[in-house]
Amino acid sequence: MKKVEDMHLVQKKWLTPQIVQMTLKGGLVLQMNRPGQFVHLRVPDGSTLLRRPISIHAIDQEELIFDVIFRIEGKGTKLLSKLTVGDTIHVMGPLGNGFPVSVPQVQSGNTACLIGGGIGTPPLYELSKQLKQKGMQVIHILGFGSEKECILEDAFTKLGQTLISTVDGSKGTHGFVTDILKDKDIQADIYYSCGPVPMFSALEALNLPAPVYVSYEERMACGMGACYACVCKNKNQEGYKRICKEGPVFQAGEVEI
Amino acid sequence: MKKVEDMHLVQKKWLTPQIVQMTLKGGLVLQMNRPGQFVHLRVPDGSTLLRRPISIHAIDQEELIFDVIFRIEGKGTKLLSKLTVGDTIHVMGPLGNGFPVSVPQVQSGNTACLIGGGIGTPPLYELSKQLKQKGMQVIHILGFGSEKECILEDAFTKLGQTLISTVDGSKGTHGFVTDILKDKDIQADIYYSCGPVPMFSALEALNLPAPVYVSYEERMACGMGACYACVCKNKNQEGYKRICKEGPVFQAGEVEI
Amino acid sequence: MLQVKLPGLDLKNPIMPASGCFGFGREFAEYYDLSLLGSIMIKATTVSPRFGNPTPRVAETYGGMLNAIGLQNPGLDVVLTQELPFLEQFDVPIIANIAGSEEEDYIRVAEKISQSKNVHALELNISCPNVKHGGIAFGTDAVVAARLTEKVKKVSQVPVYVKLSPNVTDIVSIAKAIEAAGADGLTMINTLLGMRIDLRTRKPILANQTGGLSGPAIKPVAIRMVHEVAQAVHIPIIGMGGVQNAEDVLEFLLAGASAVAVGTANFVDPYVCPKIIEALPETLHKYGFASIVDCIGGSFK
Amino acid sequence: MLQVKLPGLDLKNPIMPASGCFGFGREFAEYYDLSLLGSIMIKATTVSPRFGNPTPRVAETYGGMLNAIGLQNPGLDVVLTQELPFLEQFDVPIIANIAGSEEEDYIRVAEKISQSKNVHALELNISCPNVKHGGIAFGTDAVVAARLTEKVKKVSQVPVYVKLSPNVTDIVSIAKAIEAAGADGLTMINTLLGMRIDLRTRKPILANQTGGLSGPAIKPVAIRMVHEVAQAVHIPIIGMGGVQNAEDVLEFLLAGASAVAVGTANFVDPYVCPKIIEALPETLHKYGFASIVDCIGGSFK
């Protein structure tokens, strides 16, 4: 079974001056099916050894393509963002366990609430697609710093109700995603979330009435469970979890971050 | 005055499967005039810090272009050879003192003999051009391993008589450039040479009847005389010379190699 | 052509993943057949399970990386009952890396683990930047290192290799003391102690502050140390530090190593070990060597 | 915003080329106005002229380079009568790096060179891998290092900085001994001892066999050592090792350095020093610092 591949960059689109969407093509896509998994990308420069973990944004197995969306943070994402159509990227993946879509709460007619913060929103897109396919209602609550950083509104709106908050009030609700959850009293049978850690803490404080699944980040080396770089402790029980292997998605309260 | 520049690769041609010719364009060319000078090229990968010294093969100041010809030796030349038309290369130069063309022996009607070995032949081309412009006769004696490694025969033939030797006898005289010098009893008013060190030793043993100028190589760091990496001792006298600064060309017998 | 015989180890080729960079093999077994490997240096095992250091535990550096995993491992019992038996399905001798905070810990792990069927040698990890002994890491004091070696030798059923720390003024004197104490071989080098500071938080990136530097950045230091030590001792050396390809392997062999471990490069390319093994015959040929054994110590012999 | 005051040195900015990577400034003066620099650490000066080691003297490594120049320099007299006077045309204080094989050599150079008009400080190079004293480099023995510092302090007309070797087990104890001996400051780090072997010739690439490893590959080791030493001594540190840009400078300052030297990067880009100086104000601003002084030791203060 294919585990790594030199994939072709077939499309590239800047969503904001700092955030780029790339479409990659290759046989590895046939292994990709769970939303919330990630790929480990080799940066095209010898001085940069470690791969960069980036979530899968959308999968199209018929076309053998998948999309990633990432923000320029430092050296690695900067170099990756300079690749142009026709270049190849060495991809390892898909890695990790994604968002659970075979739990009892996922069933036709039920409602899922997907809560994304900033650059945490892209992986929720494939998830939303798959939940919708299973006949669920999907509500998206997306938080950004300001209107300028807002991405993917149209894409999510096509799948379901999409509410947006910005910290500076330049778009949608002034405030945080948790303000929307409280103010609009949104009820769902299952919650999924990806975003910055403070957002997760705020969510936890809301004591949501149904299971919450959260996607975490940690600095990684191997990305496949062998080096113990990305470990977090289990909460209320012995042992640990590797974010790259058992994660990156855990049920809220399952691990200590 | 410009000393470094991001120059544009405007043409690229493979002379053999291991030897590539590149044409670079930019204002730096206006500083280039002495044959035998070199440029110091940045390799396009962060793991490779030191620049690579490569001789100037041909200069066209009107078009603001100059050519280099290099053989893939190791990591740096391999990476450089992968650049494609449209890419930029960070160039430092021209550096060093080239072949002397204002010595008394260089005058209309006189004969110069240019002796090149393998990848040492390219810098002799600009030299030959300039000597010819000054009204000199130029004879080229070029040695290669085999026919497959033979380069620039046509270019040199256009400027003057061009004799070729190969070690395996697959082209021209079977043997070394020194065999041609001896067998054909070639007499010149000045000799210039660039090639591997054993060739220089063989030349020295011939006790040629006129001044011989030789272009040397050494591992370099700064390429501009500041680090003392490329130093050689003066022969028969105190002191030293830096190959990158006072060289790379010295009169035969001037320095200890 | 690729075979090498070392104390306790009959290697079909000289390539093995370095300890800590390959876990206990389970994850890489999903990528390729581990029987391809010359050997496997499993993750450091301690008497009791260890969780290790808080995260972040790794940070990238220029041409290298820092790690401060902190010897996370499931403890001796689990290694004996689950990890080593899992590895028995592969035709590959195991080198068990062992660690501890006290001499007693090393001795206990060594005694037990050396009785496992597939453990053909021990690797005493006396050089982990996080293991202290009276304020000094075991590996930076020749006397302490030698005493530990002697005690472990007494209880071990298999040959004992000692892993040297590069964070010392004079690695040769430590190597000689360990040889005199009865070690069957040396492995070197462990990581260089390093740090990176995050400009945004103004704090070290690693929660542990310092970590071990590995990867191609440190290869010249490793080569120098192997070259020095190989000429001073008579026991074989397994070299490591920044190996990425078959050429790097030959460089270590010429420097005096008899086999070579690959660490960080496994994270860059999970297939790096089988790729190197595949490239070795051609690479030997390219540089005019008849066999691996033909290369060993070639730079000074 | 960029100014820093150190013993003997009133720096307009904290950036200076590191010794040995800038000669005596003549060549770089053809590239830019040296008055832009905070200071210049000139090439190691010895009593008599030295030719240095045979070539090859440099070899590239992954993310770094090795050098074994061997302290080539024109000797004290020429430095006093030609090199330092040449540098007087620039508005820049000079730090004179001095070396020798015996204590006597250091003392003689220190006494003379410290009287030069534009020499504002000395840098005792006790860490060059090629300078031995009774078989041990001065810089790897705290007692020897301290005694030399004391003697040089006695004769020097200007403050004395001592350049530390990273090739030691415990750099803090050496730093403290040197501080106690009266040093006005420390500079660190010198190069790590390394080697590369040429697969074709099967010999070390450098004629000297071993050389000093520099460049970004060693930055994490340098940062770790500055961070350790800065918390243990009360004299200022000029940090170096792998600096390539303004971000690297801030990392050294946060680790505890008060100014920063740039070595190998001058070979990568001859304009690197003025470029860093130009980028500093914006970089300080980006990370929320009001000034260079505001950064110093920020990772532990």
Ligand SMILES: Cc1cc2nc3c(=O)[nH]c(=O)nc-3n(C[C@H](O)[C@H](O)[C@H](O)COP(=O)(O)OP(=O)(O)OC[C@H]3O[C@@H](n4cnc5c(N)ncnc54)[C@H](O)[C@@H]3O)c2cc1C
């Ligand atoms: C499972 C997972 C999925 C991710 N998905 C996305 C995504 O879809 N889009 C996106 O923009 N970002 C995503 N990230 C974050 C992304 O990996 C980092 O922004 C990126 O690695 C930064 O690399 P850099 O070289 O630009 O930054 P630098 O700071 O220069 O990176 C240096 C090192 O730190 C690591 N690092 C830095 N920040 C992070 C971080 N937040 N998480 C993990 N490692 C980090 C890098 O991998 C690298 O090893 C994800 C992270 C994880 C763990």
Ligand SMILES: Cc1cc2nc3c(=O)[nH]c(=O)nc-3n(C[C@H](O)[C@H](O)[C@H](O)COP(=O)(O)OP(=O)(O)OC[C@H]3O[C@@H](n4cnc5c(N)ncnc54)[C@H](O)[C@@H]3O)c2cc1C
């Ligand atoms: C003044 C001068 C002019 C040159 N002109 C040409 C030319 O026109 N065409 C051409 O093909 N080659 C030329 N060379 C040789 C060329 O510089 C080397 O082949 C090249 O640097 C090898 O780099 P690499 O990364 O491919 O090899 P590697 O072996 O991987 O290089 C590693 C390091 O060694 C240095 N190095 C290796 N071989 C040499 C060498 N022979 N001379 C100097 N440094 C070396 C490299 O610069 C680099 O720092 C010239 C050398 C000098 C000194």
Ligand SMILES: Cc1cc2nc3c(=O)[nH]c(=O)nc-3n(C[C@H](O)[C@H](O)[C@H](O)COP(=O)(O)O)c2cc1C
């Ligand atoms: C993430 C990581 C974990 C490591 N854990 C151990 C360990 O448990 N025991 C040990 O002896 N060495 C450990 N090492 C050191 C490696 O075995 C090896 O000595 C070092 O990394 C140099 O080799 P490299 O440059 O190929 O990585 C570890 C290295 C890394 C990068």
Ligand SMILES: Cc1cc2nc3c(=O)[nH]c(=O)nc-3n(C[C@H](O)[C@H](O)[C@H](O)COP(=O)(O)O)c2cc1C
């Ligand atoms: C070619 C070269 C020559 C050097 N010569 C000297 C020297 O004469 N005296 C000295 O104290 N340090 C010398 N060094 C060490 C540097 O000053 C500096 O400490 C070291 O290179 C680390 O900095 P870097 O990584 O920025 O190069 C030299 C370094 C190089 C690369």
Ligand code: FES
């Ligand atoms: S990154 Fe290696 S275990 Fe997760």
Ligand code: FES
């Ligand atoms: S390469 Fe630096 S002096 Fe010649």
